[in-house]
Amino acid sequence: MSKKVVVISSSPRKGQNSDTLCDEFVKGAIDGGNEAKKYFLEDIEFSSCKACYACKTPDMKCVQQDGIAPILDDMMQADVIVYATPVYYFEMCGTLKMFFDRCYPIFRNLDGKDYYIIMAAGSHCGDALTGIKNFIGFSANPEIKEVFECIGNVTSQKDILEKVYEAGRNC
Numbered sequence: 001m002s003k004k005v006v007v008i009s010s011s012p013r014k015g016q017n018s019d020t021l022c023d024e025f026v027k028g029a030i031d032g033g034n035e036a037k038k039y040f041l042e043d044i045e046f047s048s049c050k051a052c053y054a055c056k057t058p059d060m061k062c063v064q065q066d067g068i069a070p071i072l073d074d075m076m077q078a079d080v081i082v083y084a085t086p087v088y089y090f091e092m093c094g095t096l097k098m099f100f101d102r103c104y105p106i107f108r109n110l111d112g113k114d115y116y117i118i119m120a121a122g123s124h125c126g127d128a129l130t131g132i133k134n135f136i137g138f139s140a141n142p143e144i145k146e147v148f149e150c151i152g153n154v155t156s157q158k159d160i161l162e163k164v165y166e167a168g169r170n171c
């Protein structure tokens, strides 16, 4: 059955390590007959969550008119969500954290999704997975299917490129 896949790429470096793996996942997902869309956050204008709590109403809408609402709509419709981050100071990068904060309208309403996590680090991912798992843990019935850690330059690592492609194809 065709699935709807949403990939959140949070590195500022388009075409580099984590973003390349996002593209591999998308390629695999499409080759597997699914519908897949990548959001490269650096290209999307958005601000931090203002903690106004206006989204805590039945229609779950954020008051900020920027690029976030369509992504959240797609995530609500998705069967599979991929979060990708470069590791900064052994944690997820600030852009992904800012994005997660903007998920406040929907974070508890994401229900029954499958998740894949992609992390890219120079030498060690440290505690980067914890915050991402914590965020996913607020959703309903989540299943974390696979976590990918890329250390160093991804282009010389055929094995992880293939693994991520296959994960997309079989998601």
Ligand SMILES: Cc1cc2nc3c(=O)[nH]c(=O)nc-3n(C[C@H](O)[C@H](O)[C@H](O)COP(=O)(O)O)c2cc1C
Pocket (backbone or CB within 6 Å): 011, 012, 013, 016, 017, 018, 019, 085, 086, 087, 088, 089, 090, 091, 120, 121, 122, 123, 124, 125, 126, 152
């Ligand atoms: C601000 C900053 C902090 C970083 N902190 C870490 C770190 O804690 N551990 C690590 O192994 N690499 C660290 N790095 C290196 C990146 O994680 C690494 O270059 C990674 O491959 C970048 O992923 P990308 O190509 O997807 O942007 C850091 C890089 C920057 C710019």
